[in-house]
Structure formats: structure tokens, C-alpha cells
Amino acid sequence: MAELLLTHGYFLYEDPKELQILKPYAPLGILYLCSHLRKQGFDVDVFDTTFSSREALFTHLRTETPSVLGIYANLMTRSNVVETLKVAREAGWKTIVGGPEPGAYALEYLQAGAHYVVFGEGELTMQELLEAFRAGDVSSFASISGLAYLDSAGNMHETEPRSQIADLDSQPWPARNAIDVGRYVKTWRDAHGKGSVNFITARGCPYKCRWCSHQVFGQTHRRRDPLLVVDEVEWLLQTYTPDMVWVSDDVFTINHKWLRDYAAEMRRRGLRIPFECISRADRLNAEMLDLLAELGCFRIWIGSESGSQRILDSMDRGVKIEQVQQAVAMSRERGIESGMFLMWGYEGEELDDIEATIKHVSISKPDIFFTTVSYPIKGTPYYKKISDRLVQLKPWGTSSDREIKIKGRHSQKFYSYADKLLKDEVQLARMAGTPAAESDAAASLRREIQLARSGLHSTRMEVEA
Template sequence: MTPDLLLAHGYFLYEDPKELQIMKPYAPLGILYLCSHLQAKGFDVEVFDTTFSSKAALIERLQTGTPSTLGLYANLMTRSNIVELLRIAREAGWRTIVGGPEPGAYAKEYLDAGAEFVVLGEGELTLEELMTAIRSGGLDQIGKIDGLAYLENGELRQTQPRAQIKCLDDQPWPARKMVNIQKYVDTWRTHHGKGSVNFITARGCAYRCQWCSHQVYGNTHRRRDPLLVVDEVEWLLSEYQPDMVWVSDDVFTINHTWLRTYAAEMKRRGLRIPFECISRADRLNEEAMDLLAELGCFRVWIGSESGSQRILDSMQRGVKLDQVQRAVELSKTRGIESGMFLMWGYEGEELEDIEATIKHVSRTQPDIFFTTVSYPIKGTPYYKKIQDDLIQLAPWGTSSDREIKIRGRHSRRYYSFADKLLRSEVALARMREINTSDEQEIGRLAEEVRNARTGLIDAAAEVEA
């Protein structure tokens, strides 16, 4: 039987060399929420989970199955796959819809690439109305559906913005039975010794960091009832028996009253599961950290981004360096690992800002830290600020925003030296903190620091474009 809608995404784990090294996949909750919503409204929806499949298998499904409507979730990392799938689907006679965090910023490009409709923002209600119109043949009234983009005589048309769902508790849980969740758990367990599942307690982030995309949920934050979240957690633990969970919220600890109620209900039901989450330093005080520890949090990710207060202020991060340092200290005293995200190359960054970041991380000593070179995502204030200096070397459909070059910015080699300097300085500070007597290792790290700093200075005149 041909479904009303086939939902898929463009993430193919086994075809991504980097992801094969990481092997930490999670179920695509976005399309599973869409699926459960539409099924509750009477639509026949099928999910093709590409994570453990192949592009060839999905293409075969599109080319040999009876054409219906295809809905694809796209983000900046899956753009090229989605563009290819849209073309193939249209050639095979499918109606095509695309949504997710990237298409809203590139509606015309996705429509030109083969999408018939682009869902803008939160998808459930828009997709419900669109599927109703498709099923009834009422596409002549398409302009009355909020949250939609389409082409009319080759020109882009965008309808009124879609109002967001007021009460998330009215939405059904993600349709996890439509995919093989156990395979996600087993993949984690095979490669990391612990099986994991994911869930959300909220949608959106109300903060206004200049580089962060808010295409789907805008600058809003809506929370689910904590008792109903515990219902879902209890079911997940019973159904899949994971060893840990990932709370997929943008900022888990925004509302301390909510967190307090959630922790109390988990305790009342005798539920405790190791988990990791993302937060902000300004939303991590002693009480919040105590609650995280009580709940079983083993790692909290803190978006430090930079060790330069000047750069943080330019990002409109809304966080002070001493708050980040305090948050890491609080996590250590409670046995919770701290993870830190850092960003090189933000607009206006100078050598002194890089040195400040190195000093900040060396002093703070998070358990884990990751770095990236900043990239402008279309639709963000950061993108708009520097768009006149952006250079796209590869065709849009085969590249991503991460590959855009910024005229006049330091070269990637420069930032590779910044990375080496950071890691060597942090390791050296850690050695000295534990008062080690391994003078040979200290000497080796000191030499790495000197070489990295020399390389950084020597590469300062190099630009990426």
C-alpha cells in the first residue's frame, strides 16, 4: 500500500567517514514528531530512516515504488544528499516537500533544486494542512496555508509565518516504532560500551547568539510538562533499556523551577539514568548542579565559545567568563564532567583573543573541549554582518555553509596552529596542576607550545580567501 507521505532525512551513517569514526547516532526525532502528529490526524505515513541504510536503497525505493508525496528533512550537513534526492524523486513522479533548519534560509534554492514546497518553521501544523490540500486536490488554495514557500510562475512565494504550537503537551510522542531504535542503542553499546537514546523536554532557545540559527523555532522557548516528560523517560527506559540518555534540548537547565519538579518526580518514581545535556554557564548555579547530579548527569556541555570577553560580547552571548569558570568548578565538585565548545575565527578576533581563550581553557580545565572555525549560517545576524565578504567556491547544491570562505580571514593553517597551541598549553597546565615530576613530558609539551606559537605567528599573514 502506498503511504500518503514518505518521510526521510539525508544522514547516511555508513557513507560518512567522519561519522564512522564517532559512531554516536541518535534517532531523527524531528521527522518522528511529524510522523506521530500526522498519523494522529489520520494520514498514512511511512518513515525511511536513512541512518543505517544507504542512499542507493532510498533511491531504489523512490524509483521503483508507486509515487506519492516525499517529505525530506534537511540541514546544512545533508544539503547535497537532499538536493540529489529531490531531483531523483521529481523525475520519478513524487511530490516533494522539504523542511528543517536550513531550507527556510534557502527556500528559493531548494525549490529550484526540485522541492515543490518548503515548510518554514515548525512543521506539524503546516504539513497537516498541506497534506490535507494534497489529498483533497485543493492546491489552488495553497496560498492560505501559513508557513509555506513555493514557486508561482517561477517566482518565490512565501505565505504568512506559521504560529507555533502553543502547548507541546498536546503533541504525541515521536513515532519511535517507525524506526529501529534498538539498532541505535546497540550501535552505541557496541562502540562505546553503553547504549543510548534521546528525547527532548522543550523546543527552541530564547537567547540571541549572533551565529546561531533559529529558523525552526525562532527566539522562543516552550517546555513540556515535567511530569509528562517523566512518563516518556520511564517508557524509554522500560522499552529499550539504555545505559544512558541524551537530553537533546538546546539548553536543558533554563528553568530551574521546571528542573526541580522534574527531579522530584524522577526521584518519586525511583528513576535514575546517566545522561548528558547542553546548558549555559549563566543557568548553572549550585542548586541546578545539585539537581543534575541527583538526576544522574555525568557530563554537561557548556558553550564557552571564546576566552575573550570582547568576542563573547560581540557574539551577544550573554555570558561572562567568570560564569563559565564557576560552572566548570561546580561540575567538578559534584563529579560531573564538563564539556566545552570553542570557536575560532569569529569576526574581529585577534591574536590577543586567541591567547585569552588559551589562558581561559588552561585555567578552567574542562574534561573535554572541542573547537571549530566559525562559519556563517544564512539567516543569522553573523551571516548578515559579513555577507559582503563571503566567497562560495563550490556550487551551492554540492557544498554547505561550512565551506564558505570569508575574505580576509586567517587561513585554516593559522587556526590549526591555534588548535595545537591550545591543546599543548592546556595539557601543560594540567601537568603542572597535578604537580607531576615527569620533567621529560613537561619539556616535550613546552617544546610543542613554542613550536605552535611560532607557527601561529608565522601564519598570521595567510588568509583563506
């Protein structure tokens, strides 16, 4: 039996929404953890839940000789992780949780069954924990940085924060051989005609958006050597023969010199693979978009969030509306699709701001756009600002931060009208200047827009209780 079993709480086949999307990616976080600990001489296995079931995981925990269980938890997997902790504790496992969410809810996870919560990057903290377990030295836990635990009286103790790993090139590649990456590629290919894999070139995001969590990597930006990244890309292409890749960085185009060096090395080796990535409008210019196009970028995701400059400024986004519109236009000129993330309901948003967002997207005409109603993630400035208006409708262990209601905010019905109005206005804008603009379909769309705008105005006084 391995010294450590790593797992996570994402069950693809138990999530109807994820089954509709069918775009799973390998859990790089626990695979990086696995490779680091294996390099240090620890016996580590991974139970990849993506294509498994909770019953299979629970049976494994109940029937195998218990050792140490490490679970990655995020905002969407909380309830699955809490249930897994209960089963593991009852079966005699030592339990550890880490990831984006446990740092903000350390006490809750400890009370739900975790023996330890790991803050931030887990590699070095887990290494020291396992060394302490091997030595049987309980007293040393208090000196391990980046940790929280309960004492015998149920009081939480939190050790000193751990410094981030400065040299990412010293870390081994994620242990993809610990899971069936080929199944991820096949799932993609069967559903979409193209198989995909993922990798990262950097850790962290230095920007200060008030609603965004920095629990794991902090407000840092640490990059790997571009030549070493190309080594990994070349290996991925040879090993899994994907049709495309996903660059999982928070913001791929932050460092322009790095991107130049990366593109030059890809060019030198004759490597090119279609890919998509996330960027910021203020980190895109003609040169960078030319490089992205050369590298094979077919879609770039831009966090627009709002079409109201007032709201963007209140979010501390550090981006101008015009920059977003220009980035979308420049991408289009190079044959790169643009995707846009948008957020309704941020603190202080009014009808005028919603109309500004609709106008902004109608002018920009991105190829794809997604909306969400803003939700407060614990530990962020946004959460702290509105904490006195938050209403937890379900028990913590069976819900997520996405389900917290904000007293005094517009109703879900209001935002559904905003979604409808946005979709129809953008569709009409796309017809402009074509024969379709004078068609019966366009006339019907204009009527739908009137109804949606009427609905938006009639529900503006409906608020969350």
C-alpha cells in the same frame, strides 16, 4: 502505499567521520511529524536513512508508487537532500523539504526540485498541505501559512509565517515505532559499551547569539509538563533499556522551577539514568548542579565559544568568562564531567583574543573541549554582517555553509596552530602541581608549545583570498 513518506539525508555508513564517532541518535524531528500526522488520520511511513544507503533510498523512490515525500534537511545533509529531490521528482513524487536550513534557502531548494518548502515547525503546515492534496484543491496552497513554492513562471511565493505550537503537551510523543530504535541503542553499545537514546523536554532557545540559527523553533522557549516528560523517560527505559540518555534540548537548565519539578518526580518514581545535556554557564548554580548530579548527569556541555570577553560580547552571548570557569569548577566538585565548545575566527578576533581563549581553557580545565572555525549560517546576524566578504567555492547544491570562505580572515594553517597551542597548553596546565610537571614529557610539551606559538605568529598575516 502511504500518503506520505518521511526521510532525511544522513547516511551513517557513507560518512567516514561519523563512522569514527559512531554516536547516532533517532531523528526526532521527523518522528514528531510522523506521530502528529498519524494522529490526524494520515497514513505516514518513515524511511530512516541512518543505517541505510542512498542507493537503497533511490531504489525505493524509483520502484514504489509515488505519493508525497517529505525530507528533513540541515546544514550537513544539503547535498544528499538535493540529490534525493532530483531522483524523487524524476520518479513522480510530490516533494516537500523542511528543517533548519530550507527556510534560509527556500528558492535554492525549490529550484533544486522541491515543490514546497515548509518554514519553522512542520506539524500543522504539513497537515494542511496533505488535506489540500486529498481535496485536490490547488488554489488553497496560497492560504496555508509557513510555506514557499514556485508558480508556473518560476517565481517564488511565500505565505504568512505560522505561529509556533503553544501547547507542546498536546503533541504525541515521536513515532519511535516507525524506525528501529533498538539498532541505535545496539550501535552505541557495540561501539562504546553503553547504549543510548534521546528525547527532548522543550523546543527553542530564547537567547540571541549572533551566529546561531533559529529557523525552526524561532527565538522561543516552550516547555513540556515535567510529569509528562517523566512518563516518556520511564517508557523509554522500560522499552529500550538504555545505559544512558541524551537530553536533546538546546539548553536543558533554562527553567529552574521546571528542573526542580522534574527531579522531584523522577525521585518519587525511583528513576535515575546517566545522561548528558547542554547548558549555559549563566543557568547553572550550586542547586541546579546538585539536581543534575542527583538525576545522573555525568557530563554537561557548556558553550564557552571564546575566552575573550570582548568577543563574547560581540557575539551577544550574554555570559561572563568567570561564569564559565565557575560552572566547570562546580561541575567537577560534583563529579560531573564538563565539555566545552569553542569557536575560532569570529569577526574581530585578534591574537590577544586567541591567547585569552587558551588561558581561559587552561584555567578551566574542562574534561573535553572541541574547537571549530566559525562559519556563517544564512539567516543569522553574523551572516548578514559579513555577507559582502563571503566566497562560495563550490556550487550551492554540493556544498554547505561550513565551506564558505570569508575574505580577509586568517588561513586554515593559522587556526591549526591555534588548535595545537590550545591542546598543548591545556595538557601542560593539567600537569601543574604534579611530578609530571618536571618530567621529560613536560619539557617536550613546552618545546611543542613554543613551536606552535611561533607558527601562530608567523602565519597571522596569511589570510583567505
